[in-house]
Amino acid sequence: MSYNKINVAYTRYLTPEGGLVGELPRWADDFNLLTQLYKQMVLTRLFDQKVVALQRTGRIGTYAPTLGQEAIGVAIGSLMQPDDVLVPYYRDTAVQLLRGVRMEEILLYWGGDERGSHYAEPAVAQDFPVNIPIATQALHVCGVATAFKIRGEHRVVVTTCGDGATSKGDFLEALNVAGTWQLPVVFVINNNQWAISVPRRIQCGAPTLAQKAIGAGFQGEQVDGNDMLAVYDRVQNALARARKGKGPVLLECLSYRLGDHTTADDATRYRSAEEVKHAWLEEPVKRLQSFMVSQNVWDEGRERALISECQALVQKAVDAFDHAGTQAPESVIDHVYAKWPEALAEQREWFLERAMRRAGSDAHGE
Structure with missing residues (x-):
């Protein structure tokens, strides 16, 4: 962990090539855990590709891809406890899958079917449905967290948003409430550098987005959102802090949106191919894979088997979606x-x- 000139912590353990930066936390010696995290990242990416393909052929509506941002969602979903509550935004496929939302339910949702928000898995019954309006979910989180605090429950509410949402009044008001009342909330910013067509550098004048938490009186920090080890470590810390009644935490995860904002967008109109090419060199899936290969816990044979397994799971979900029938008109x-x-x-x-x-x-x- 290091600090920048305004004293906001920044965490990275893996270089873009999968090399080590400093000493790893002790939990990172668990290669079974790392393998599971990697597998979930690959499943998320392959599912994401299939959803985009379904949209391109007219089988579902507009969809918000997660390409290049898998580490953030997988870390959050892996660490939340069953009785915590997720209040997601529209780029949280990875988190939802790990919380227990079924792939076919996600397809139903993006297909305009109300059954996509009626989760079959009891463990996610209290999680909120996908939030489309920008930043309003940050206020919902404060309401849920207030209920936890009044009841004396050691539970945490987690919400996510993009970098553009941090400039909305809803977001800033939520930070103020969370800091004033010391609520058990973890705010995660997926800073993927683009608020649709507006780049981060002109969307907000603050050197970091994490420092907005400081103005609200609580901890804000940055993490390399392409480094699974770093995101997992800091999300773990944030959840533990909030669960112990030490107040909210804001994590700004620095990532990059490798795809379009949604399938209704054409990112080639506002950003260069050279920029995207450079971002691909830092993406999270290959980075973790390279580290695991260097540690002799992953190889091409396991990779091929994993891809085959994930593709079968995705196709099974697509088949279930195709046979879901028509939703009730009412x-x-x-x-x-x-x-x-x-x-x-x-x-x-x-x-x-x-x-x-x-x-x-x-x-x-x-």
Whole structure:
């Protein structure tokens, strides 16, 4: 760990080539753990590729890829306890998979199906659905964490966001509340350098995004988001700190968005091929793989077997998605209100009648 000129800690253990920078934490001697982390990163990447392909062929709607940012999500998902709560944003596929959300549920969600937010796994029943509005999830987290504190529960709420979200009032207000009330929250910023088409260098004038926590009265630090060992170590520390009642922590994970912002975006319009080429040299999957090969715990045979295994799991999920059937028409409105307002009852009935007539017409091929 080192410190920059404004005294914000920065952590890195692996170079882009997979070499060591300083002494590793003791837990990093567990190569079984590192292997599991690596496997989950590869599964996330292969699933991500398949989802993009499904979108390109019109089988799902807009999707936010995680390419190049797998280490952040895998570290978070691996370390959260079952009774913690995740309040995700739209680039949290890796975390959700490790929390117990099924791949077919993620496909349903991005396919516009309400069943994609109705998680079958009981362990994730209290996790929030994907948040699309920018930064509003940061305030939701503070509400959940306040409930934990009032009840005296040693649980942690984790939320993530992109670098652009840190300039929103919602985010800054959430930091203020979390710091004032010393809430058990871990804020993770996926600083992938681009807020859609706006680069980090002109999106915010602060030298780091981590220092925004300092203004709110709690710990903020930077970590190399392409270094799985570094992210895992600092997320582990942040969760332990929050769980012990020592207040919130903000982690700024420095990564790079290797793909488009979403499948509705074309990143070639605002960034150079040379920049992306350089970023590929620092990406997290190859970095951890190189380190494991250097430690003689990984080889080409294991890599081929892993890819085959992951591809089979992804295809199984796609098959389940394809055979999920049609969602109930009323599902698109049933979750708009906790209780449907009487003033809108007539509109609801009109909608259901129309949907049933259309379903009948489709069944008869009309």
